[in-house]
Amino acid sequence: MMRRMRARLVATILTFLSLASVASATEQEASPGKRIDAVEIVGEEVFDEPASGFAAFYRTANKLHLRTREQVIRRELLFAPGERLNPERLEQSERNLRALAFLRDARVEVVEHDGSDGEDAWVTIRVRTWDAWSLTPRIDFDQVDDRTIWDVGLTESNLLGLGKSVTVSHRADLDRTSDRVWYYDPQLAGSRFTLTATAADLSDGDEGVVTLSRPYFSLEDPWAFTVRAGAFSRRDRLFADGREIGGLRHRGQLGDLELGRAVRRRPTSALRLHAAYRLRDERIGAERRDFSIVEVGIRSVEHRFARLTHVNRFERTEDFNLGAQSWATVGLSAPAFGGGEHRVLTVSTGHSRGIGFGPGHFLVADVGIVGRHERDRWLNTLVVTRARYLRKHATRHLLVGRAGLVWGHELDPEVQLLLGAESGLRGYPVREFAGTRSLLLTAEERWFIADDIWQMLSLGATAFVDSGFAWPEGAGLRLADLRTAVGVGLLFGSNRLLLTGGGVRLDVGYALRPNPGLSPWVASFGSNISF
DSSP states (O other): OHHHHHHHHHHHHHHHHHHHHHHOEESOOOOSOOEEEEEEEEEEOSSOOOSSSSHHHHHHHHHHSOOOOHHHHHHTOSOOTTSBOOHHHHHHHHHHHHTSTTEEEEEEEEEEOTTOOSTTOEEEEEEEEEEOBOEEEEEEEEEETTEEEEEEEEEEEEETTTTEEEEEEEEEOSSOEEEEEEEEESSGGGSSOEEEEEEEEETTEEEEEEEEEEOOOSTTOOEEEEEEEEEEEEEEEEEETTEEEEEEEEEEEEEEEEEEEEEEEETTEEEEEEEEEEEEEEEETTEEEEEEEEEEEEEEEEOOEEEESSSSSTTSOEEEEOSOEEEEEEEEEOGGGTOOSSOEEEEEEEEEEEEEEETTEEEEEEEEEEEEEETTEEEEEEEEEEEEEEEEEETTEEEEEEEEEEEEESOOTTOOEEESGGGTOTTSOTTOEEESEEEEEEEEEEEEEEEEETTTEEEEEEEEEEEEEEEOTTOOOOGGGOEEEEEEEEEEEOSSBOOGGGSEEEEEEEESSOOTTSOSEEEEEESOOOO
């Protein structure tokens, strides 16, 4: 009976999206203009070969490296010979290529034909890509105060030049140690389907997740889907004043079937509907949460990108979307859908938008709300408000700022908001502050001093101010409660070698108001450079 009910729910979701597809209209019809005659793929090696010096070393490295195969690049392109020239498709193809970890850069160029003028002229599209060295030992070491996080392993991000990624690693973090195998295939069997699979043996349990998806590759894409299944077992630790005070055994199984359909598509925006069926069966301590959720939602997406270098990844090009994004989903779990005995309503909504003040100068702000309504109460509800500010003083010098306010209400017992050196409040010990609400403010000046030294290393420096606090529900926040730290840091990166987190940084923070008995100095060393 239950299986038939779930089958009918899946059929209902498919019917809903089929009806939506009838109403779907592309408002980006090809207009008269130039046509694409041919598409050329030009792949560049990892290292340039100088006339002298270490030429033999770089030449040998290039020979050992398997260059990305041409068909991998072509499958990412949103245009083909014979089609009308569409600037948005060219720009999105370039962004999609740059998002691939094994490429350090990509450019899509229009080459005009001699003597070919007018609206019906023919052009050639030249796609240039630059490979990165994809076989990378994982030696990640984060020293945060007296706590050590380390990760050793091996990652191949471009297996046999096919764009597939395999990682084997051993990691010891603040909560547990884990041995993990991870596989990612963005072009499963040469298609546009993506497969991700991971399995891990944890010191306090285990986990495994498999995901098959077909994402939206552009604003013109009419549909997307995701299928996911997984299970996990772990111990969730609880903290107070930087010390562990207990823990909860947490076991669970999950399953997702999500389908999306674009119902309006324009040159720089799209409106998309989605429907999903989600299974969640979790046990946290003595509590059981059994949800079978039927979910519907809507999302509006706008593209307005800023393209910059020397922000997070040194000389690598990064794309920042300043366009407006809005979304809302509502889900219902009930016994009729296969869930527990109580009806549960889940809600998620949010909005994000960027404001450009000039070249290399913008602000991106977003707000989101997520929670569930159960037994006449709102539970595990979070309101998250964030803002990110960036101003380029020069190509290699910028100011970045971040502000984040998280407001929790009736959070589940295993959910805590923690602040300390590992979460952005440098100068204070790991997980020093815990609560159900948190505020974090950061301002950081960055100087990128040197790029591509010996084609291996890039160097930078930072100076920062962090201020924040976490507090429990029912208590208010006073300005006097904020803890502030100042500090300096060094940045290390590479344009040609893949590094975890985009690079490595060494920070030394000084707490202006340390807790009694604790040193005001906290050093952290790890691989996380982010704006």
